[in-house]
Each structure stands twice: as structure tokens, then as C-alpha cells.
Amino acid sequence: MSSRETGEAYDFHELRKKRVEEIEQILTGYLPKEEGYQKTIMEAMAYSLMAGGKRLRPMLMRETYRLFGGTGTVVEPFMAALEMIHTYSLVHDDLPAMDDDELRRGRKTTHVVYGEDMGILAGDALLNYAFETAASAFEEYPKESLKIGKAIGILGKKAGIYGMLGGQVVDVQKTGHAVEKEVLDFIYALKTGALLESAMMIGAALSGASEEEIRLVEKAAGKIGLAFQVQDDILDVTSTAEVLGKPIRSDEKNEKTTYVTLLGVRGAEQVVEKESVEAIELLRKLPGENPYLEWLLGELIHRTK
Amino acid sequence: MSSRETGEAYDFHELRKKRVEEIEQILTGYLPKEEGYQKTIMEAMAYSLMAGGKRLRPMLMRETYRLFGGTGTVVEPFMAALEMIHTYSLVHDDLPAMDDDELRRGRKTTHVVYGEDMGILAGDALLNYAFETAASAFEEYPKESLKIGKAIGILGKKAGIYGMLGGQVVDVQKTGHAVEKEVLDFIYALKTGALLESAMMIGAALSGASEEEIRLVEKAAGKIGLAFQVQDDILDVTSTAEVLGKPIRSDEKNEKTTYVTLLGVRGAEQVVEKESVEAIELLRKLPGENPYLEWLLGELIHRTK
Numbered sequence: 001m002s003s004r005e006t007g008e009a010y011d012f013h014e015l016r017k018k019r020v021e022e023i024e025q026i027l028t029g030y031l032p033k034e035e036g037y038q039k040t041i042m043e044a045m046a047y048s049l050m051a052g053g054k055r056l057r058p059m060l061m062r063e064t065y066r067l068f069g070g071t072g073t074v075v076e077p078f079m080a081a082l083e084m085i086h087t088y089s090l091v092h093d094d095l096p097a098m099d100d101d102e103l104r105r106g107r108k109t110t111h112v113v114y115g116e117d118m119g120i121l122a123g124d125a126l127l128n129y130a131f132e133t134a135a136s137a138f139e140e141y142p143k144e145s146l147k148i149g150k151a152i153g154i155l156g157k158k159a160g161i162y163g164m165l166g167g168q169v170v171d172v173q174k175t176g177h178a179v180e181k182e183v184l185d186f187i188y189a190l191k192t193g194a195l196l197e198s199a200m201m202i203g204a205a206l207s208g209a210s211e212e213e214i215r216l217v218e219k220a221a222g223k224i225g226l227a228f229q230v231q232d233d234i235l236d237v238t239s240t241a242e243v244l245g246k247p248i249r250s251d252e253k254n255e256k257t258t259y260v261t262l263l264g265v266r267g268a269e270q271v272v273e274k275e276s277v278e279a280i281e282l283l284r285k286l287p288g289e290n291p292y293l294e295w296l297l298g299e300l301i302h303r304t305k
Numbered sequence: 306m307s308s309r310e311t312g313e314a315y316d317f318h319e320l321r322k323k324r325v326e327e328i329e330q331i332l333t334g335y336l337p338k339e340e341g342y343q344k345t346i347m348e349a350m351a352y353s354l355m356a357g358g359k360r361l362r363p364m365l366m367r368e369t370y371r372l373f374g375g376t377g378t379v380v381e382p383f384m385a386a387l388e389m390i391h392t393y394s395l396v397h398d399d400l401p402a403m404d405d406d407e408l409r410r411g412r413k414t415t416h417v418v419y420g421e422d423m424g425i426l427a428g429d430a431l432l433n434y435a436f437e438t439a440a441s442a443f444e445e446y447p448k449e450s451l452k453i454g455k456a457i458g459i460l461g462k463k464a465g466i467y468g469m470l471g472g473q474v475v476d477v478q479k480t481g482h483a484v485e486k487e488v489l490d491f492i493y494a495l496k497t498g499a500l501l502e503s504a505m506m507i508g509a510a511l512s513g514a515s516e517e518e519i520r521l522v523e524k525a526a527g528k529i530g531l532a533f534q535v536q537d538d539i540l541d542v543t544s545t546a547e548v549l550g551k552p553i554r555s556d557e558k559n560e561k562t563t564y565v566t567l568l569g570v571r572g573a574e575q576v577v578e579k580e581s582v583e584a585i586e587l588l589r590k591l592p593g594e595n596p597y598l599e600w601l602l603g604e605l606i607h608r609t610k
Contacts, residue, residue, distance in 0.1 A: 032467075038474045041474040118474070120425065123429070124397060127433060135458040139458065153443060156440050160430065167343075169345065183342060186341070
């Protein structure tokens with residue numbers, strides 16, 4: 001990926017807004033429509049999926065697809081599927097038996113609106129529907145079956161016990177306990193990193209990238225995930241509740257081990273810098289280029305909220 | 306399916322035991338093995354998946370695969386995947402926010418052993434791992450990609466909001482309310498019927514059955530599912546707790562509408578008879594034959610426990 005063309009920052013900010021809107025249209029298009037007695041669960045799915053957010057995962061997926069020259073729409077069911085998986089994980093995280101959160105992005109959480117039983121079922125429904133949506137690509141794009149099969153494999157692995165869910169399990173078990181750096185790295189790599197990896201790997205796989213290229217993208221995405229999460233740790237102590245839109249110093253209150261507690265703010269900043277530089281360098285080894293993607297990664301890593 | 310060879314009932318009973326053992330070996334083989342920090346969740350998955358049971362869904366899948374002449378092992382990851390989905394639905398049904406059951410088949414339920422948070426996550430993990438396991442078939446059997454893609458599509462649809470999960474949602478919402486026959490049929494068709502349909506449809510799809518044959522199998526399986534569920538309603542009032550291994554007259558206690566409350570025992574028995582005869586007749590239209598499958602269906606429908 002070349003950095004020669006970085007474009008006007010203003011244009012990229014506008015482009016990002018436009019991309020988010022496009023993604024939300026795609027998500028809406030892939031929500032279930034055929035209503036019957038099970039109407040409530042469909043409402044709960046739409047309520048949680050269409051609650052805003054950065055749409056980071058589908059955006060990274062599509063930009064990586066474009067980086068490798070992908071121009072089709074086969075990536076769209078996977079963009080929707082991955083955002084459904086991300087959303088189900090938030091719905092279940094917010095449940096009373098988990099983090100017991102009543103608000104997310106300023107709105108009532110799903111189980112508060114629809115009841116705890118429907119909160120569990122809405123999460124289940126989104127996870128299942130993610131795979132239904134991904135599998136619908138076989139019918140829509142029969143000629144791309146092999147790539148679709150590979151993409152479903154990546155989606156499953158990165159979402160499950162060797163990916164996001166595995167990180168979540170260890171995070172839940174370690175809550176209230178100090179953890180070593182090795183365990184913290186495991187949690188960050190799986191809980192935050194895995195879905196970002198899957199976003200970029202699926203984008204690459206669907207555009208026909210080689211195994212070697214997919215591995216390189218996985219490695220870069222892992223570094224982006226770590227930088228992203230450590231930046232989160234930093235903002236929790238350096239930002240304000242007004243800017244962040246959520247309470248600050250929550251890690252301290254919850255006695256959570258973070259990169260800041262382990263290395264201090266300065267040490268954590270160095271990690272963000274190192275990992276993000278290495279990620280960009282890895283991506284620049286690839287033949288294609290996508291200046292917007294490169295700008296976006298910088299924005300995410302160096303964000304102030 | 307011909308009924309000319311019905312064999313010795315004794316042999317079929319023995320064969321059924323052998324088949325259950327084989328299925329349990331397949332399930333064990335597909336459980337995650339690579340352990341790390343997320344060891345607990347793997348234990349919880351194994352605890353719930355290997356808790357016994359009739360193994361009806363994988364058995365019907367394999368026997369339908371054989372009915373259409375299938376002789377390979379590509380059906381095995383799908384047998385495991387479907388049983389994982391059935392198991393996750395039980396784990397989540399048992400949660401305090403759902404049925405709040407502490408015992409299942411005489412053992413403590415998953416959330417009682419591992420905690421409510423791990424109960425939710427173990428269910429999520431099984432659902433996700435089901436699709437990972439099914440998708441692993443793409444790597445193991447690359448030449449069968451098209452059939453595998455079709456089978457994953459069936460699995461997703463029949464497990465989700467248009468299948469089992471949709472039935473569960475309506476069942477939860479209607480608990481404590483009298484329901485009309487139309488709604489009861491909807492719940493039975495989805496909550497009980499859909500996974501049985503997927504079992505037989507996937508068996509057919511993986512052995513290369515035509516679309517028309519798959520539709521016929523779906524229809525037969527739907528009738529088997531209804532007969533099976535109505536038999537459940539009958540046993541709840543005609544059997545004893547000793548024979549059934551669970552409390553009887555639970556539907557009455559929970560004020561549940563059933564086929565027995567709507568039609569009486571005799572009326573319900575007529576439905577079981579009609580649906581099961583029609584199912585067998587449908588299957589007999591198919592070119593292949595599988596006398597064990599025909600025997601098994603009779604056993605399930607006319608079971609006394």
C-alpha cells in the first residue's frame with residue numbers, strides 16, 4: 001500500500017461518513033424482513049444492530065477487499081455477518097449475568113428494552129443469522145464458492161473460542177484479578193484483535209488474495225488491534241468523560257490490568273506507535289494500494305475518543 | 306424406502322445402541338482439543354455436549370445420507386455441528402432467565418456447574434463452533450464444496466429465526482397464555498420440527514439428492530417432528546414419572562396448550578398416527594431404502610418414554 005497519495009484529510013473525513021452510511025444501508029438490507037409470529041426477535045435484532053457505532057469491522061473488510069482489487073458485492077453479506085457477530089457479542093456482554101450494563105451509546109441495552117430472555121435470544125439470533133447471511137452468498141455468488149467457503153471458515157474461527165469468544169471467556173474469568181502481561185496480550189489479541197483480523201482477512205480472501213497475503217494481512221490486523229486496544233487504555237486515563245462519551249478511569253475502578261497499569265501512559269504510547277508503524281509497513285509490502293485505508297488506520301490508532 | 310426388509314426388532318435395537326456409540330465417538334472427535342487459557346469454556350462445551358441423550362438428529366442425518374446412497378464421511382462434521390446446535394439450545398433454555406432448570410437428564414445443568422456467565426458463553430461457543438465444524442468440511446472435502454455450501458445454508462436457516470430459534474422465541478412469549486392451534490403448530494413446526502428437518506435435509510443434500518428430493522424429505526421430517534412432539538404431549542399425561550424419567554403432567558402445571566388439551570388423548574393419538582403414516586409414505590416414494598431408518602422412525606413416534 002503506497003502512502004504517496006494521502007489526499008486531503010477533509011476529503012477522507014467526508015468519505016468516511018459516506019462509507020458509514022453505505023454500510024448502514026447494507027446492514028439494513030441484510031436484516032430479516034419476512035415477519036411472522038417471531039416479530040419481536042426481529043425487532044430486537046434490528047434495535048441492537050442499527051444502534052450506531054463506527055462500523056469499523058465492515059469498513060476494514062471492504063477497504064481490504066478493495067486494496068486487493070476486489071470490485072464486486074460478494075463482500076457485502078460478509079460485512080453484514082461480521083457486524084452481526086460484533087453486535088451479538090455486545091448484547092450478551094451487557095446481560096445482567098455478564099457486565100449488567102443498562103446503557104450503550106446512550107440507548108437502553110437490548111435486554112432492558114426486550115427483557116432478559118429476549119436479550120439472550122436476540123444475541124443467539126444475531127450469531128446464527130450472521131452465518132445464515134454469510135451462507136446466503138453461496139446462492140447469490142455460486143461461482144465464488146471456494147472463496148466463500150474460506151471466508152466462512154475465517155469468520156467462524158475468529159469469532160469462536162480461538163478468537164473473540166475465547167478472549168471474552170478469559171476476560172470474564174480474570175475480572176477483579178491482576179493479570180500478567182502474557183494473559184493480557186492473550187485477551188487483547190482474541191477479544192479485540194480477532195474480529196479485526198477476520199475483517200481484513202475475509203476482505204483479502206474474497207478478493208482472491210493468496211494464503212501468504214492473507215497471513216500478512218492477519219499479522220498487520222493483529223498489530224492494529226493491539227494498538228487500537230492500548231489506545232483505549234490510554235484514553236481511559238487521559239481523556240475526559242465529555243470527549244469520550246463514557247465514564248473515564250473505569251479500568252482503575254474495576255481494578256483492571258491494562259497496558260497503562262503495566263507500562264504507564266508513556267510506555268503504552270510507545271506500544272501504540274510501534275505496533276501501528278509495523279502494521280502500516282506490513283501493508284505497504286502488498287502490491288495494491290488504498291490511501292483511504294491507510295488514513296483510516298491512522299485515525300483509528302491515534303484517535304482521541 | 307421399502308418396508309419389505311424390516312429385519313429382527315432385536316437386531317435393530319442392538320444396531321441403535323451401536324449407532325449411538327459411533328455418534329458419540331464422532332462428537333468427541335470434533336470437540337475442540339487445543340487448550341489454552343480458555344480451557345474452562347472447552348470443559349463446559351464437552352460437559353453439555355457429552356451428557357447423553359438419544360443423538361436423534363445426527364442419527365437421522367446419517368441414516369438419510371445412507372438412504373440416498375451416501376457412503377463417505379463428509380456427513381460427520383455436520384452430524385457434530387447439528388448436535389452442538391441442539392445442545393446450545395438446551396444450555397440456553399436452562400438458564401435462570403429462561404426455564405431456570407437445575408437438572409437435565411439427572412445431571413446439573415451447565416450454568417449450575419460453571420456459573421451463569423459461563424452458561425451463556427458455553428451456549429454461544431457451541432453455536433459458533435457448530436458453524437466452525439461445518440465449515441471445516443470445506444478444507445477436508447474440497448471437492449464437495451457445493452454440497453457443503455448448501456448444507457451450511459440449511460443448517461443456518463433451520464437453526465435460526467425461521468427455524469428452531471423462531472419457535473423458541475414464540476414459545477417463551479406465549480408461556481402462561483393459552484394459544485390457538487395455529488400458533489401451537491407454528492411453535493411445534495419450528496421448535497421441534499426444524500432441526501429434525503435439517504438433519505434429514507442435510508443428509509440428503511450431502512449425498513447429492515435433487516432439490517425435489519430434499520423438499521420431499523423436508524416434508525416427511527416435518528410430519529415426523531409433529532408426530533414426535535404430539536407423542537410427547539401424550540406421554541406427559543399417560544406415562545409415569547418412573548418410566549419417563551421426568552415429572553409428568555408438567556404441561557398442565559405450566560398451563561401449556563398442547564395437542565392433548567386441544568384434542569384430548571384420543572384426538573392427539575390420531576394425529577400421531579396420521580402424520581407418521583404420511584411421513585413413511587412420503588419416504589417410500591424415494592428410490593433408495595434404509596430399513597433401519599424406517600424402524601427407527603416408528604420407534605421414535607410410538608415411543609413410551
